[in-house]
Structures are given as C-alpha cells and as structure tokens.
Amino acid sequence: MLAFTTRSLSASRAFNRPLIRPLIRTMATARRQAIEKIPSTPIRVLRTVDAVRKWRKPHMLDHRLVGLVPTMGALHEGHLSLIRAAARETHHVVVSIYVNPAQFGIKEDLSSYPVTWESDCKILAGLDRELADDGGNLGRISAVFAPTTSEMYPSGFPGQEIGSKGSFVVLTPISELLEGGTRPTFFRGVATVCMKLFNIVQPEKVYFGQKDVQQTVVIRKMVKDFMLPTEVIVGPTSREPDGLALSSRNVYLGDRRRKVATVLHRALEAAETQYLNGALDRESILQAANAVAADTLKEQMGLTPENRVTYEVDYISLADPSTMEELKEVDPKAGGILSGAVKMLPVESPQPGEDLGHSGGPAVRLIDNIVLQPLKS
Template structure:
C-alpha cells in the first residue's frame, strides 16, 4: 500500500493506471475511519483494479465555530484499516496543496444544497462539491463510493457529476449501524456515555416512523410530530431539523410513499448528528 501526499504524484499514478486499462475505485473520506468507511472500501475493492482512499479534513466545508480544529484524526489507525481492506493507495493531500495562496475557484450546486444541512450550514456544500471535484480530477476514478448516511451530500455529488459531465459512477452505500442502531459516524467520538445513550433517539424515531408508515400512516405532518416527540423526550437532545422529502428532488411532501426520505439533524449535547431512512426500505 502506497501513501501519497503530493498531488502531482497522485495524478500521475492515476493517469498511468488508466493507461494500463485499470479501473480505479475511489473512497473519499475525512479520516478517523470506522466500519462504515470499511464497507465502502470493501465494495470498492470488488469493483476496481486500483483502490484509492483519500484522507483529507477539508477546511472549506466547515463553517465559523464548527469543529474543524478538533475533528478527530488518527492516521496510524486509518492506515491499518485501509491495509486490511485492501487499499492500494492512500492519498493524503495537505490543505495548502489543495487550496494554495490565491485560490478562488469553487463549485456550487444550486437547488439541492438549499434545504436540510444546506440551510443549517451555509457554504458547507460548496466546500464539499469543490473538494470532491478536485479529488475526482486528481484521482480520476471510474467509480466513487459514498455512504447514504450523508444522503443530501450523495444527491448533491450525483447532481454535480451529471451537470459537469464527469465520467464517474457515483455509488451510494447503505448506512452501517452499531448493534444498538446508532449510525456510525466519526463524530460519535464526541459523545459522553450518557449522550451516547440519548443519541439512540435518532434511530428509535426512524424505526417508529417506519412502523407507523407500514401500519398505513401517510400524513407527513403526523409522522414528523412522532419523530419530534421521541427526540424531545431526551433532555440532552435538540432538533436542528426533522424533514420528510422526496428522495430525488429533496422537495417537501405532504403525503409520503415508499421513496420518501425522512432526514434528521439533532444535537445531542454539543454534538450534531444526522441520520435518515427511506420509508419503504430497511437498512
């Protein structure tokens, strides 16, 4: 397994691999890997001849007062996980390499970035699409894998690749959960033991709404109220948003169906967690 930090070196390797007819699979991450990331790597290993993992905590997707400086990092642990998953190349660019002095170009997807996390974190998705666009140009993948826990991010990146005619297949992979239902996230590290228990209100509310849906409830407002009641019963939990949206357009719906997305953002203590499900699908 090679570890590359130089952008030109990574790009040269990718061009050479393509020239040899190799299919490049790519998993972009901010590191502090967990089993959710590992599931993407294992699938990428199956689908490509060269598997590239990037580890880059991207400063442009963090807003003022967010957790860029304290975002968890553990490169030694990450490289062990990468090696176990069969990664060929770990790409670890520096912030100054990705955004040198005088940098002034950004990629902005207009409508899909407005609701949900886009409303709560202005500028976040501009940072995401910019860095992913740059990484696609550097790594030159045939296929890129992303987790569905960041459902809006996945939708935005798919839109970008279509709009900009990028020859990359974007694959969404299922949410990986702890045994008790909590969606795996690097930010779970921030939770105290009491907050970790409180955080189960997210997955519990998803399960309750699915049960209500399968029992015949179709009114979005009543389902939304069900979620709010469960979450607000936890003293340490505050709601950023609870939304029922069309899965492709992310537009609000009054009546739900199998393809309706239930998306949550909840602060448990100081930690912001997201989760989601499609009402007609099981994890």
C-alpha cells in the same frame, strides 16, 4: 530522469570505480524512499496532485478500473464497508483522507475534528490483508491520497466564511436545504473538494455512504450536471448494535450522551413504521418521530443534572429522494427520505472521572436518515 542517469552510469566503465557504486546505491535508496507506503503493505501514500497523476496514468493505459472512497479519516467500519465495496468492483481503490476546511463553518469543529493518521494506516493495512485473502475481490487498496490544504487549493485557501471569494462549485437550491440550512457553506465545500478529488484521481467509480444522504444527492447532481465521467455508488449506513449510525464524531459523545444518542434513529424508525402501516401524509409520519424526540427529552428532564442528557432537534424531515425538498405527501411509487439532525448538548454537572468524550465533550451534531422505499402496488 533518475533511471536515465543510472543506466548511463551503469553503461560506462566508471561504474566499477569505488566512488561511483556507493553513489548509485544512495540514489536507488533515495528513489525507494521517495515512494512512501503504509508500513508492511503495498499501499502507496500519495501527497501531491502530481504523484497521483503519475500513479494513475499506467492504470488508465491498462484499462484498469479505479475506485475512489473520499473520507476525512478517523476511519471506522462505515468507511471500511465502502472500501470493501470498491475493492469488489474496481482494480485499484484509492482512499482519500483529507479534512477539508472549506466545508466547516467558522464556528464549527474543524480544530477539534479527530485526526488519527497512525491508527487509520493500521486499519487500512489490516483491511488490505483481508481483501487480499478474499478471492471475490477485483482489486485492493492501491493508494491513500493525503494532501495538504495548499496542495488542494493551489491559488490559496479561499476561507470558510459565507462571503469568501474563490473557485467554488455551488449547487442550488439543494445546498441551502436541511444540512445546508444549518451549515450554509457545507455543500459548497463538499462539492468543491469532491470536484477536485474526482479531477485528480479520475475514478471510474466513487463511493459514498448513505449516512450522509443529502451529500449523496448533491454528489449525484454534480456528476450529472457537470457531465463527470464517474459512477456514484452509495453504500448502506453501518450502525452500532443499538442502531446508532457510526460516525467519526461519535467520539465526542462520552458514555452518558452515547446512551441517549440513539434517539434520532428511534424517532426516524417510528416515522418509518407509520409509512409501512399505510400513512402517506406528512403530518402522520412526522408526528411519530417528533413524539419520540419529545418523550425522550421529557424523560431526561425528569432526571437530576448529574444524570441527564439534553439535546436540541435541529430538524426532522420528510423529503423527495431526488431533490431533498419537503413532501406534503409521499408518492408510494417514489418513496421518500426521512432524515434528521440532533444537537447533543454538553453534559450538565460532569462527575469526577466521568468520560466526557473527545475534546472535553463539546456539543455534537448527529445526523441520520431512513429511506422510505417505494411500495409495491
């Protein structure tokens, strides 16, 4: 529409009149401004479904591959590893940044969830320069999709309650197990928002992190059962040098709890060692993990309230890799998933000047997992 008007005016004699030229300049500026980009980069910022569709169409006609990396922002190296994988395999990477309220329970941390748009943009700008310098990539970050909730829920946001009515994607029984046991609306929210994101972006490939293992199983099942034309790629868990899985929620921990937060990873490693040493039965494998969790807590309880850290183990699980249902025994040809969730409780007797973490250091629920690979016979 704008292009047509400009062309018509250019073609006419009126173009040379002094009043018309500034008008055309203003229109061209408005058009440039309408295309929002991350500063100093070619990365488009798309905020509406319509804008994504307009951006997507020529790439479809050109048979270019589009890869989608869904995130909730507060970007860290785990997210970047997924974006790097997407850039190796697709021509155009879209990173979505959207804190989806539907996957948070009413008592969960939606209101304090870290929102770091400015630093996310800087991180993406730096990564895009890195990707541009690496000749091994097929593509780069082409766009960030950062919608509002009214854009994502065009009939109105249905609510966060278990009984909320609305258009949801629900996969059972997997959504009721493990994470879903503690967070009953979580996978309904994740599957619903991912279905929306996949329909909006229409990616050939989607990238998810192994850290949220049950989420990857839910997404794979959704893609299979709803015949979605996309390939699900799962990238390995990025960790801190001491083994803690990177997570946007780690910012809540503060120094004291951060030191003890490796307990879940250490517990799962102890269970993995049992398996690698030949144990296949649930009891032997999980007993090793539960012992690490119990011993660490005992050690902490021996310290003074000013120094100690306390936590509750939500679950430690040994499950089937394709259903996440609990296993009595691992089939060595199929392997299994060791996973767990630990709630780090707020510190007792905070000390003056102590770093308590983001938002005053509320209880933080950490998750992690280890894949028990099939054993060679």
